[in-house]
Amino acid sequence: MRGFVAATARTDAARDARLLSVIAIGTRGDARHLDQTLDRLTDKAADRA
Template sequence: MPDILDYTLAQVRGFVVATARTDAARDARLLSVIAIGTRSDARQLDQTLDRLTDKATDRA
């Protein structure tokens, strides 16, 4: 990210906060998927995987 080299200190701080927020959201989704995987039966897990795959490939 060469653009960040031209950021002001306030912009860098904002970037760090936004990155932390994005990471936290990703971690929350991952934890949710792990919980589904450990508690669900195979059919529910397959349905969840299909939905995630559809979203990842923009078929939703």
């Protein structure tokens, strides 16, 4: 059980770090970079589906 909880915590932390990175890009980047990042994320999401 502890191993599962630890693995879930690591997964959550990695997801939060990626989300923070995307937010940072969105708040200080220009529209072109934001569009490129969104395209990359959309492509990765489509690959997983």
